[in-house]
Amino acid sequence: MIITSSSLRAMFKGFQVLFKSGMGMAEPWGSKVARTLPSTGEEETYSWLTAIPGLRHWVGPRVVENLRSRSFTIKNKPFEKTLGVEREKIEDDKYGMYGDYASLLGQQAAKHPDDCIAPILLYGEQTSFLDPLVGPVSLVVYDGQPVFSEVHPVDQDDPDSPVQANYYPSGMALTPENYELVRANMRSLVDVNGRRIGIKPDTLIVSPQKEGAAKRIVEAETIARGGAQEDNINQGTAEVLVIDELSDSPGVWFLAMLKNQLMRPIIWQERQKPRFQALMNGSEYAFVNNQYLAGVDCRGNAAPAVWQSIAKCRP
Template sequence: MQITPDTLATLNNGFNAAFLQGFNAIGSQGNQYQQVCMEVSSSHRLENYGWMKDLPGVREWIGPRLINNLEATGYQIVNKDWEHTLGIKRPDIEDDILGVFTLAVQQQGDIVGRHPNELVFAQTLLKGFTTTGFDGQYFFDTDHIGYDVNGAETSWSNAGGGSGSPWFLLDLSRTFMRPLVFQMRRAPEFTPLVSPSDPNVFHMNEFLYGVYARYAAGFGFHQLAYGSKQTLDAAAYAAARTALGTQYRPDGSALAVRGTHLVVGPGNEAAARRILLAERDAAGATNIWQGTAEPLIVPQLG
């Protein structure tokens, strides 16, 4: 292949199409993060989430309105820059060794498309036992501020303890409230650097195909999440459901949280399926937990 502006343009278009093919082919399994995250469009370097606090329920309007002020908690999520770059030697382009590189660019699209899963599950959710959320407590902690049925302040735990493989019971029934946040500032963009006058071509005889994006992940509502490293069995699962389901607002009304998804890694997949899908338990009795939540198997959780 003779390297000309026209052939480079054709090559760039083909590689861009290959990148998008790989990026768009990941499907629902590749976009598992979307199931657990509030997706927020960001327009600044960072976004503030001070509004994520407990609000009272609806009250009968007697006398003046009771204004629930949105107090700032100082919780911010800062956008991060991300990149992925492939280098292809100019002689390989000239010699028409393109088929393998088209596959490589498709793989690049797949890798970039799946990165939010890594960011959300491995780098955020798994670190919830040792990283603070908007209330200044660890996201999974034993002494969050909660309320009882009388509206009195109490201590509430969404951490099950233990030291084994982690698992999580999440309420994903609210599209506008989720346990985690995915904040998009700039979607991935495929950019070639292939001009003969570009330093990489001039000095290294190498064409570069890079991707740039800006986004971040962080913690949302801990009230919708329970995390544990205890052995995943029926008793531990029942305790998680009870913890989530017995939460109240500052006025004593029910928060109405229910565990809809049991999120596990491959190591806990069998246990999750026994609890949620089997008709009988180990003793042969009716499995009362069958169908009470959906299993979500996430490779990044191990």
Template sequence: MIVNGENLRTLGVAFKANFQAGLGMHASQWSQIATEVPSTTASNDYGWLGQFPSMRKWLGDRVVNRASAHKYAIDNEDYELTVSVRKTHIQDDNIGIYKPMFEEMGRATAAHPDEDIFGLLAKGWDTECYDGQAFFDTDHPRLNAAGETVTVSNSGGGSGAPWFLMDVSRALKPLIYQTRQPAQFVSMDQPDNENVFMRKEFIYGVDCRDAVGFGFWQMAYGSKQELTAANYAAARAALEGQLGDYDRPLGLQATLLVVPSSLEGKALEILNAERNTAGATNVWRNTAQLLKSPWIR
């Protein structure tokens, strides 16, 4: 193939089509546990996470829910994925080898939010949320009915494979996917580009700006204990028993059990089996949806 402007434009269209096809090869899961929040600046401030709003009886003046003193910002980050196409491969009509590469670029782009969201979830015992504590911790502070500070846990502890129980029925889910610039396909594919002159390579890539972070810790429970019916029951009780400041019920419901691939069998046994291991009726059947993620380690 002659390397000229017209042929390069045709190749660019084909490569982008391969990229678009690859985008559809991945079934995203992140939106089941995270809320997308658009961003227009370098960073978003989530100080308002200190308030978990609810209705109250109107006595006297309104009580305004204001952002608390918490400081929690999520900074956008840059991501890229770049591949090169050899000039000699174009000249030799050996471009078929690039179709799967560009399709995989598209698939990896679509998987990027999943990789980051579930990767952050697995680090919840070591990563701070809005109250300055690790997202999964045993001493989150809140105020009791007397206005005194007490500590609350949303962690089951342990050292095994992690699993998570969540309420994902609210407008804000337990995690946040912050989007500043969606992924876009870009290229340096002109014959007079420096990369062509110096290295005989045409460059194609994709880049985006985004970030991930934590929402309300009250809406998720994490454990590294063995996934058993008893530990699942304890997680449900802890999650649904969470209270807000001044002992206000939050009305949380355990709706989603999130597990890595290694715990799929145990999760299915708890949520799907008609009988438990003792042969009795499985009272936890259909009490939550199951989400298995290959991104959790």
């Protein structure tokens, strides 16, 4: 192919079409776990009420309740992936493989939020984690504890406050009994006034290795207990979400409330959607390096939010 500005534009336009097609073929799971919120600046600050509003018996003058809240800030990160196309490959019409790469790049761009969310699930009992793909990840929520903790204070302003847990570090294999225990504990969580928050878990998150066990717990009509089959009282209480990124920790499982968007445990903050761009003919880089550049970039970040909406269990 004779390299001209118009021929390069046509080639890279084809790459862009393949990139968008690849994005459409991807099956990301992050949008099922995180609440996606738009961002308009370098960072965004979010507030979380410490108490759930409720009505009271009206006797005498109205009682004014001053709402207390906690806040946390999510700073956007830039991300990129760049492809170099050698000049000779274009001249010799041997650039077909780059089209395949553009399609794969589209799939990876669509799943990029997954890459940012997965470390929160995998390492959320720590205060931070350095991920080779997404960089440093802060895992602390508004109360100063890691997102998964045994000692979340009910009222962080009270040094004598009781604590609540959403992390079970050992002895919690995925069994019907443990599922029922964690579910009951999540539904019992309270705010600073002692009022039930109203957590109703609806999703059982597992690794591919535990998909069968999870479905037997929440989908089977009958279940084995004490050597006999009986009606499965947990049938329909949750949907199963299988996440491939949990494969290296196959025994770990999560119970979460995800259908209520306002209470999702993680925020995916989107500043700039993935966009495909190219450096065209005449660029200084192409002259010096004998190749043309195309790539994708985006801005955003993931962070833990409502810890009460998810529990993590280890066997």
